[in-house]
Amino acid sequence: MADQKKIDKVTGVETTGHVWDDDLQELNNPMPKWWLYIMYATIIWSIGYMVAYPAWPLASDYTRGVLGYSQRQVVMDQIAAGKAAQSKFRDAIAQAELNEIQKNPELLEFALAGGAAAFGGNCAPCHGRGAQGFKGYPNLNDDDWIWGGDLEAVHTTIRHGIRNADEDSRQSDMPKFGQEQLLEKAQINDVAEYALSLSGAATDQEAVGRGAEIFAEQCSACHGENGAGNTELGAPNLANGIWLYGGDKKDVVQSIHTGRGGVMPPWHTRLDDVTLKQLAVYVHSLGGGQ
């Protein structure tokens, strides 16, 4: 059968030899030439490709190809090229004082872009992508700064962090007035009312009066006589409308009862000096910088 060609009588075209339903046969028309040539071309191409490029996996390695092409190397080269292209600005930022960076439009643009990228990768998990903050994690857009909002202060805070093992980190400690039984429950209620009154949010004027005394005794050393806070000690301003741990009575009572002491890691161990400077300039530019 194989050596005998079957020809379809009607068309004169060779058939494949298969017969269905008594007399139904399949014509063996050739593939279109263009199709065939393209297929041959792809076969030739694939051989060339396998010789030129990495192709076959081996036990512990792979065939490297005569061109020595490696996607990983391409990425490394691109990163190196990118770094080299940035070096002009990075070197300038490394040399410059923070406020000099702010004054130079080119450096400022570069620092803001780099700062934004570094912020997204490092700071956003706690402070939010838009630096809007969450309960316990300060909003960096506003003009209320616990540890100071000028460029140097922001830079120091980022560099060394807050209440961590770094020897230069920001340190302060709010007593746990309730837990350590420094104040009675009623006293905590009164001083909370007083604290709320500083921003006009108190509801019980008698309690405010009683709380004022306790505040002067227990709190004013850090938060100041008028509750305006102290950035040296990281004592928040209690007299404005911004509450890091919530401004409801319940929240304020809890803050006094358990004390507050948010922590932030030191970043100089993870980020280079230039990035830290860029971050400081970026955070400062978010609108609240002083």
Place this chain on the structure above:
Amino acid sequence: MATTLDSYITPKVENEPVEAAPGVMRHDVKPVNAKDDRPLYVDRVAIHPKLVHGTFRNLKWIVMVLTLGFYYLVPWLRWDRGPTLPDQAVLIDFADQRLFFGPMEIWAQEFYYVTGLLILASLVLFLVTALAGRVWCGYACPQTVWTDLFIMVERVFQGDRNARLRLQKAPWSSEKVWKLGITHVTWLFISVLTGGAFVFYFRDAPTLAYEFMTGTAPYIAYVFVGVFTFTTYALGGLAREQVCIYMCPWPRIQGAMYDDHSMLVSYRPHRGEPRGPHKKADTWDGRGDCVDCKQCVVVCPVGIDIRQGAQLECIQCALCIDACNEIMEKVGRPPNLIAYDTFHNLKAAETGGNVPVKVFRTRTILYMVLIPAVLGLMTYGWVNRSELQLNVLRDRNPLFVRLSDGGIRNGYTLKILNKRHETRQYKVSIKGLPATAVDPKLDFVGFKEADPVIDVVPDSLRAIRVYLSLPKPAVSQLKDESTDLTFVVTDIEDGTVTRRGTKFRSPKK
């Protein structure tokens, strides 16, 4: 079936010349698309069009000179736009996302002007097709122009139709190698120039020409010269009419573009039939003017016989009109046996009637209305195009910031576009917030002044961060958590103003 195949290999050397009429030899040629016994699979038949002289051939030469001249020379035209911008009259500047057309400059986001131009071009094409068929295909299409040019090259090195046919049939010899070789080399040379001219539209032409000569042109320029060299050579030199028949969608679309009133290149059977050879003494009574010399077939660049009527292969180049008129003059019959005519008129002529050309029909009127409408719309858009533009991006994260004094602050990024070819200075102000004793405060990041003068360099965009703070009393006056607000940018020099509306967001009431 195999018996018919051979007869389709057209290039038979005409070895037994027959006289169709006194002094008119009959060509032994078969149209490539003859209907009878045409198998499904046939190899392409090489077509060797004969040179013809006449009105339409001259028109085609003129169109060729104009289109090629335009294509090759336009990149070299200069247009002064000042020191900071390119001085090439027509430049498609991908790197800076600009299109330069003489005095016009189009930014990437204004690409709709190009879209409008393309719509306009299509409408004109539709109108022309409705009036006179495939005029574009026959005269101005690059495929036609370059194929024509390549056939001319062929003729210069290999001679006219008969000589080329003989050469094709001839066994390989040094003469054949030389003639074919020089033809292909010339084609490639033209193709390189074609590809070369194309890239000049995308980069300053003199600079790029210098870079080509010193071998320092960008890698991508060589790639595109290569691509266009290949396509010009392959499409114009090798594929030719196959592009029009099998590859190009436009001829198929055109079938819907013309109608019975369109002027198409047509053979007039009522005048030509019955056809046949004519001897000197014979009378012309009782017979047609067609002497069946097949001149119309041998000059046809797609190798068809126009006397079979309208065919999809026909590109309406009108060369058969020239060919036939030459013969009609020789045999002393009136010209235009083949001519531009309408289906309607051809049909009427069968019974001796005559239908005048109807130019104004629903479709042509529609195109004639749409063309000025689109043109007017584009012109209006262009005349009212502002050379100062402002985009405002409001911060979404956070929507607003509560300040320690109880005020609310929103952040915005202003993008000021200066489309002028000179540095301009602008001031920014706002409108639309409720008036209170304390004004809203604008802080411009990177500026010391409260109301800074903002420089924007020529032909560029400057993005500026702006913080807008509303003091507590003003916030309490806001009726809603979202208040309409307008940023106004004023050109200090000429007072041009552009506005952009946005919102001021505040906490829920």
